[in-house]
Amino acid sequence: MRILFVGAEVAPLAKAGGMGDVLGALPKVLHQLGYDVRIIMPYYGFLDDKIEVPSEPIWHSHAMSQDFSVYQTTLPKSNVPLYLLKHHSFAPRRIYGDDEYWRFTFFSNAAAEFAWNCWKPDIIHCHDWHTGMIPVWMHQTPDITTVFTIHNLAYQGPGRGFLEHNTWCPGYMDGDNSLVAGIKFAGRITTVSPTYAEQIQTPAYGERLDGLLSNFNHNLVGILNGIDMELYNPAEDQFIHQTFTPYTLEDRKANKIGLQQETGLEIEEGAFLMGMVTRLVEQKGLDLVLQMLDRFLVHTDAQLVVLGSGDHYYENQLWQLAARYPGRVSVQILYNDVLSRRIFAGADVFLMPSRFEPCGISQLFAMRYGCVPIVRSTGGLKDTVSFYDPMNEEGTGYCFDHYDPLELLFCMIRAWEGFRFKDDWMKLQQRCMTQDFSWYGSAAEYIKIYKELTGQPGELTSEEEDKISFLIQKNISWDLNGKGNIDENIGEDNTEKESTETQTVIQEESTTVEDEQTQESTAPTDSSTITSQAVEVVTNHNAPEIEESLSQESSTSIITTETEVHQPTSDIEEDQPKLKPRPSISSPTGD
Numbered sequence: 001m002r003i004l005f006v007g008a009e010v011a012p013l014a015k016a017g018g019m020g021d022v023l024g025a026l027p028k029v030l031h032q033l034g035y036d037v038r039i040i041m042p043y044y045g046f047l048d049d050k051i052e053v054p055s056e057p058i059w060h061s062h063a064m065s066q067d068f069s070v071y072q073t074t075l076p077k078s079n080v081p082l083y084l085l086k087h088h089s090f091a092p093r094r095i096y097g098d099d100e101y102w103r104f105t106f107f108s109n110a111a112a113e114f115a116w117n118c119w120k121p122d123i124i125h126c127h128d129w130h131t132g133m134i135p136v137w138m139h140q141t142p143d144i145t146t147v148f149t150i151h152n153l154a155y156q157g158p159g160r161g162f163l164e165h166n167t168w169c170p171g172y173m174d175g176d177n178s179l180v181a182g183i184k185f186a187g188r189i190t191t192v193s194p195t196y197a198e199q200i201q202t203p204a205y206g207e208r209l210d211g212l213l214s215n216f217n218h219n220l221v222g223i224l225n226g227i228d229m230e231l232y233n234p235a236e237d238q239f240i241h242q243t244f245t246p247y248t249l250e251d252r253k254a255n256k257i258g259l260q261q262e263t264g265l266e267i268e269e270g271a272f273l274m275g276m277v278t279r280l281v282e283q284k285g286l287d288l289v290l291q292m293l294d295r296f297l298v299h300t301d302a303q304l305v306v307l308g309s310g311d312h313y314y315e316n317q318l319w320q321l322a323a324r325y326p327g328r329v330s331v332q333i334l335y336n337d338v339l340s341r342r343i344f345a346g347a348d349v350f351l352m353p354s355r356f357e358p359c360g361i362s363q364l365f366a367m368r369y370g371c372v373p374i375v376r377s378t379g380g381l382k383d384t385v386s387f388y389d390p391m392n393e394e395g396t397g398y399c400f401d402h403y404d405p406l407e408l409l410f411c412m413i414r415a416w417e418g419f420r421f422k423d424d425w426m427k428l429q430q431r432c433m434t435q436d437f438s439w440y441g442s443a444a445e446y447i448k449i450y451k452e453l454t455g456q457p458g459e460l461t462s463e464e465e466d467k468i469s470f471l472i473q474k475n476i477s478w479d480l481n482g483k484g485n486i487d488e489n490i491g492e493d494n495t496e497k498e499s500t501e502t503q504t505v506i507q508e509e510s511t512t513v514e515d516e517q518t519q520e521s522t523a524p525t526d527s528s529t530i531t532s533q534a535v536e537v538v539t540n541h542n543a544p545e546i547e548e549s550l551s552q553e554s555s556t557s558i559i560t561t562e563t564e565v566h567q568p569t570s571d572i573e574e575d576q577p578k579l580k581p582r583p584s585i586s587s588p589t590g591d
């Protein structure tokens with residue numbers, strides 16, 4: 001089956017938020033499971049710094065009276081073919097900007113031409129408003145069907161008037177803007193969590209489309225996002241101060257100290273350190289934080305580090321907060337992947353009190369790095385963070401229901417108290433870190449949809465089921481993807497060799513990013529745990545064959561990785577100063 005992903009962001013090459021994470025990870029997993037999946041994205045001006053692209057394009061054509069070319073390369077750390085669509089409007093070194101309606105309408109149009117005339121897929125998987133017109137155009141192409149994923153209903157794209165003026169709106173087209181067009185004409189509509197799929201059918205979350213979505217609910221399904229567990233692995237992450245696993249949480253402390261040092265916070269190992277990594281927009285619940293933080297800080301030893309950029313209103317408010325609490329509140333107004341990882345690895349808790357949240361990826365990264373989430377139970381946050389019950393040693397985070405500053409305050413107080421019970425806290429962190437946030441389970445749901453839409457039974461083969469359960473086991477067991485010597489237990493395995501190669505590459509880059517800060521990059525392991533988990537893994541009778549077929553895939557991946565792994569992950573990030581110890585308030589210019 002041939003699947004073409006079309007989207008504006010693809011991590012680690014071009015990412016402004018969570019959609020980029022999805023397009024950078026899900027295709028890799030589908031490819032690993034044997035599907036011919038490819039991605040097309042704009043050839044942004046900053047991509048040449050991040051990836052090697054052949055000098056000759058593979059195809060030329062035109063759309064909306066404009067010429068464009070397509071270049072072919074590979075998604076970093078994978079064998080997934082990646083097509084880059086080149087046009088002068090994408091030459092500026094940014095993803096979004098004033099002319100984004102025109103640019104992305106053009107991008108969709110050119111991607112449709114590509115699918116009709118260059119590489120014809122069975123399925124086009126479209127993402128957000130940027131690609132909403134593709135299902136309309138494909139409506140009369142019977143051998144190409146579409147899946148349309150809504151990452152955020154709040155952004156709906158250009159209206160009907162703009163679309164009619166700039167591109168082809170066929171007579172049968174119906175819909176007021178590009179997002180609505182996608183909803184009405186897609187073969188299947190998906191959104192990124194089951195709870196959000198329910199919520200958007202109600203006036204409170206429907207962004208005026210609740211009626212439409214209720215009408216289409218037979219065609220709407222919520223599939224939870226995952227994360228790239230390989231790229232975000234605290235046991236191997238060379239961008240953090242000290243690698244660690246759930247079984248070596250003592251080592252995590254070095255990350256807390258390092259974070260306090262480089263963000264200008266008081267160096268206090270016992271302080272309750274809260275982190276936020278977020279776009280600074282209304283959605284993310286910043287007004288709740290701003291309303292109650294004074295009260296919390298006055299009565300506790302808490303510290304807060306915020307990394308984000310977005311609305312000036314929130315930037316200003318956060319700066320003022322940092323000015324009132326020097327050494328206790330640090331506000332970093334920038335986009336920086338390295339610092340985000342260090343916050344996940346160093347903070348004790350992660351704040352995400354969102355007004356609404358389609359899924360949320362940041363809380364998944366936080367849990368993966370043992371940073372306990374404090375969330376409002378809405379959308380995907382409700383589906384991914386479970387209520388912490390210390391008595392029964394269950395749950396993974398602190399949750400509150402109503403969008404109310406006092407509820408957030410109580411929740412933070414509970415977390416601050418819980419933090420004093422060190423043994424329980426460590427178990428809570430371990431539970432967070434051993435959740436399955438991989439893409440495998442969700443990829444299976446997408447595969448079923450792709451199959452149904454192409455006229456096959458909407459179920460997995462037994463071989464696919466075996467492979468997926470093996471891979472899930474591998475991800476949560478902290479051995480195969482960590483530094484365990486699992487190869488002694490299940491046949492031939494390239495894991496160790498690969499990690500050494502990857503480490504060398506990343507270590508080199510780490511030196512540049514950290515400005516000559518030297519670090520010991522040991523990956524601690526607990527051999528007894530690893531051995532017992534290894535025994536668990538080998539009980540899967542198909543494990544050796546599956547492992548062998550997968551190791552072929554991943555060993556080639558490493559080779560393609562070398563040039564790309566070490567690149568900065570955002571177009572915005574590269575214009576930012578390198579990370580150094582800094583005072584607690586930073587301006588966008590880094591002054």
Ligand SMILES: Nc1ncnc2c1ncn2[C@@H]1O[C@H](COP(=O)(O)OP(=O)(O)O[C@H]2O[C@H](CO)[C@@H](O)[C@H](O)[C@H]2O)[C@@H](O)[C@H]1O
Nearest residue numbers: 017018019151278279308334335336340358359360361362
């Ligand atoms: N200043 C900064 N520096 C470095 N990294 C930063 C950053 N600001 C944000 N990020 C990163 O960007 C991503 C944000 O993803 P989220 O899913 O949490 O929210 P977002 O609203 O962008 O995504 C939307 O799409 C995704 C994907 O479907 C949904 O999960 C989500 O609910 C929906 O709102 C994370 O990887 C985070 O670490």
